[in-house]
Amino acid sequence: MHVxxxxxxxxxxxLLLHGGGVAGWMWEPMRAHLDQERRILVPDLPGHGRSAHQTYTSHDDVLPALEKLLEHEGRPATVVGFSLGAQLAVLLAARRPDLVADVIxxxxxAVPLRAVGPTLALLGATAGLARQKWFAKLQARELFVPPEHLHDYVRTSAGISRETLLNAVGENLRFTPPDGWRDFPGSALILAGSKEKSLMKRSAAALQEARPLSEREIVDGCGHGIPLQRASWLARRIESRTR
Structure with missing residues (x-):
């Protein structure tokens, strides 16, 4: 896994964990607002970006690589995840609280979709669209990818295999708060955009309900793209909570 x-x-x-369909480059606008001296780890998850040669199989298969990465650092980390990466962040906090000091x-x-099978069947039938530049540009707009990273998004989208796409989306759609999340001893901040689908706001509530001591915030004016829409704001939140 490229890091x-x-x-x-x-x-x-x-540790910054990107969402499905993008790669570590998505954190660059936010990273520019962070302390440039601090230790930052930005992987390209399997099947994405410079790890596209690997197939994304499951969350469970990815976690050991992330655990090994943090074990090497020797200190508990702040873990920030977006979308697919946010699910991995929750799993890391739940399963390896010794490696995670706090999580955003x-x-x-976190509310599983009922019709996963038909959704994946439709996705599989249309998977080739992701390789079309015009379609990738439409998807980039939905994620609020800035113009300077449009090429990165188009290249990343074209490099994702059908298998990775189906596996990653399947994991995403079936995800529920894991055992151990309630007992995570560190701090937890759960964010969702006010303009996201209601499912995402219900998911934020479900994660907080599963761990009542966590903090939940709905970010006004944001869709499914907070790290790119509010890069400087998110950087400030990270800095304020982790210093």
């Missing part, structure tokens, strides 16, 4: 590392080892690491969960679906 970009910034800053010197020794301080509390910040951005737009994680």
């Amino acid at each position: 970009n590392r910034f800053g010197a080892e020794g301080s509390r690491p910040l 969960v951005v737009s994680a679906q």
Whole structure:
């Protein structure tokens, strides 16, 4: 799994986990507003970006690589995840609280979809569209990808295999708060955009209900793209909670 590392080892690491269909580059607008000296880890998850040669099989298969990454750092991390990456952040916090000091969960679906089978069948039939530049541009608009990263999005989208797409989306649609989430001892902030689908806001509520000590916030004016829509705002929230 390709990982970009910034800053010197020794301080509390910040692990940034991207969403499905994008890659580590999605954090660049926000990273520009963070302390440039802090330790930051930005992986390209399997099947995405510079890890596209691997297939995304399941959340459970990805977690050991993320655990190994944090074990090497030697200090509990702040973990920030978006969408698919936010589900991984929740799982890391639930299963390895020794590696996670605090977690920020951005737009994680946590209410499973009922009709997963038909949804995946339709997705499989139309998977080739992701390789079409015009379609990728439409999807980029939905995620609020800025113009300077449009090429990155189009390239990433074209590199995602049908198998990775179906596996990642299937995991995303079936996700529920895991055992251990309620007992996570660190701090937890759960974010969703006010303009996201109601499912995402219900998911944020479900995650907070599963761990009542967490903090939940609906970000006014945002859709499914908080890290790109409010990059500087999110950076400030991270800095204020992790210093």
